[in-house]
Amino acid sequence: MAQFQHDLATAKRLDHEDELKDVRDQFFIPSRFEITENSEISEANEPSIYLCGNSLGLQSKGTRRLIEEELDVWSKAGVYGHFRHPKSRDWVSIDETVTQKMADVVGAQRSEVAVMTTLTTNLHLLLSSFYKPTKEKHMIILEAKAFPSDHYAVESQIQLHGFDPTESMVTIEPPTDQYFLPTEYILKIISTHASTAALILLPGVQYYTGQAFDIKKITSYAKSLGVTIGWDLAHAAGNVLLELHDWEVDFAVWCTYKYLNSGPGGIGGLFVHEKNFGQPRLTGWWAHEKATRFDMTNRFVSQPGAAGFQLSNPSVLDTVSLLGSLDIFAKYGMPALRKKSVALTGYLESLLLAQFPDKPFRIITPADPAQRGAQLSLLFKPGLMVKVHKDLEKHAITVDDRKPDVIRVAPTPLYNTFEDVWKFVSELRRSVDAVIAEEYGKSV
Numbered sequence: 273m274a275q276f277q278h279d280l281a282t283a284k285r286l287d288h289e290d291e292l293k294d295v296r297d298q299f300f301i302p303s304r305f306e307i308t309e310n311s312e313i314s315e316a317n318e319p320s321i322y323l324c325g326n327s328l329g330l331q332s333k334g335t336r337r338l339i340e341e342e343l344d345v346w347s348k349a350g351v352y353g354h355f356r357h358p359k360s361r362d363w364v365s366i367d368e369t370v371t372q373k374m375a376d377v378v379g380a381q382r383s384e385v386a387v388m389t390t391l392t393t394n395l396h397l398l399l400s401s402f403y404k405p406t407k408e409k410h411m412i413i414l415e416a417k418a419f420p421s422d423h424y425a426v427e428s429q430i431q432l433h434g435f436d437p438t439e440s441m442v443t444i445e446p447p448t449d450q451y452f453l454p455t456e457y458i459l460k461i462i463s464t465h466a467s468t469a470a471l472i473l474l475p476g477v478q479y480y481t482g483q484a485f486d487i488k489k490i491t492s493y494a495k496s497l498g499v500t501i502g503w504d505l506a507h508a509a510g511n512v513l514l515e516l517h518d519w520e521v522d523f524a525v526w527c528t529y530k531y532l533n534s535g536p537g538g539i540g541g542l543f544v545h546e547k548n549f550g551q552p553r554l555t556g557w558w559a560h561e562k563a564t565r566f567d568m569t570n571r572f573v574s575q576p577g578a579a580g581f582q583l584s585n586p587s588v589l590d591t592v593s594l595l596g597s598l599d600i601f602a603k604y605g606m607p608a609l610r611k612k613s614v615a616l617t618g619y620l621e622s623l624l625l626a627q628f629p630d631k632p633f634r635i636i637t638p639a640d641p642a643q644r645g646a647q648l649s650l651l652f653k654p655g656l657m658v659k660v661h662k663d664l665e666k667h668a669i670t671v672d673d674r675k676p677d678v679i680r681v682a683p684t685p686l687y688n689t690f691e692d693v694w695k696f697v698s699e700l701r702r703s704v705d706a707v708i709a710e711e712y713g714k715s716v
């Protein structure tokens with residue numbers, strides 16, 4: 273990989289040369305005072321270092337404007353906002369403002385995407401369509417370290433169908449001494465269980481290790497063995513390049529409050545491949561064809577495509593909150609954002625390797641840029657992580673911790689700079705030295 277110089281001037285030069293440097297101005301970056309609530313902190317009004325867009329993306333200025341506009345329309349037009357909206361965003365069709373832009377982010381046809389409810393709800397809805405266990409084929413394959421919500425969703429679906437999770441869940445453990453799951457290893461497990469597996473659920477990017485899975489290869493292999501495959505893209509949507517349609521993914525779900533910046537608890541997204549539009553599903557009035565939805569005949573006629581998987585009228589505030597961010601994705605496009613992301617994360621990696629020859633942590637995220645997104649996960653030696661994380665927080669550095677020993681660092685291409693990354697690494701060095709000195713002081 274390219275050699276980086278390790279001084280601040282180099283970071284500033286990389287920012288200066290960055291074609292996306294102006295995108296940051298479209299976001300609110302919390303100040304050092306705002307993020308710490310410490311009025312004594314030095315440089316209180318300077319922007320803090322926020323490397324946590326993998327957990328909760330920052331607020332875009334567009335989002336704030338759009339929500340204020342909708343509140344305004346609601347206060348002045350009441351119910352008429354549904355049908356004659358002064359900004360041409362009739363609430364009755366509010367989903368149409370985001371569907372195409374969302375589809376572009378995940379590499380889908382517009383008809384294959386619906387923006388609705390939340391991730392776990394959408395996962396249950398699609399499992400109710402795609403998980404059809406029989407006596408012979410009843411197993412669901414997922415990773416052993418799946419995100420808890422995914423694990424619980426799968427477990428409860430199995431129980432709901434009258435099966436026993438201890439017999440019907442295959443959980444993929446990493447090979448000994450490894451943190452991530454090599455593609456060939458996953459394929460081997462799929463092939464071992466293909467005759468009894470009804471479904472596979474895997475993450476596009478693993479939340480803990482930051483590993484990006486080879487969705488194309490794994491999907492094609494699963495399907496060649498006749499196993500349905502769905503993907504949880506919580507950490508992949510808006511982070512890595514996706515081609516869900518071309519890869520013939522059966523279905524996928526994701527949330528939009530991580531890399532897609534829709535705000536806490538924001539609306540979710542789902543993908544159903546056009547080959548699966550006929551799949552049976554739970555339904556509600558919002559799945560009914562638009563032209564006759566309000567005729568109230570109780571004779572169901574489905575909307576075509578993924579729109580036919582909707583249930584309820586979507587939250588307008590949640591939808592436009594997402595729109596504010598998707599407008600930015602639409603303007604710059606995923607390929608440009610991903611290109612910057614690879615550079616930023618590579619820069620972070622090179623600084624960490626150079627500044628920590630003493631190895632107080634190891635990076636458990638794959639070193640190959642094709643096998644990771646924006647995030648690097650640092651696994652600390654026992655006893656260090658909690659203290660280091662606390663200290664960073666105090667110094668207005670936002671990264672997140674995953675117990676027992678991991679700190680996740682995620683520079684996002686929309687609003688993070690090379691200077692952010694440089695400052696983070698220098699603060700981490702200071703913090704680790706301080707924590708080790710304190711520990712050493714105690715032990716002598």
Ligand SMILES: *Cc1c(COP(=O)(O)O)cnc(C)c1O
Pocket residue numbers: 390391392393419421422475479504506507527
């Ligand atoms: C963030 C995340 C979730 C959260 O689910 P919600 O339904 O949005 O609360 C679920 N699964 C994964 C893999 C996640 O990363």
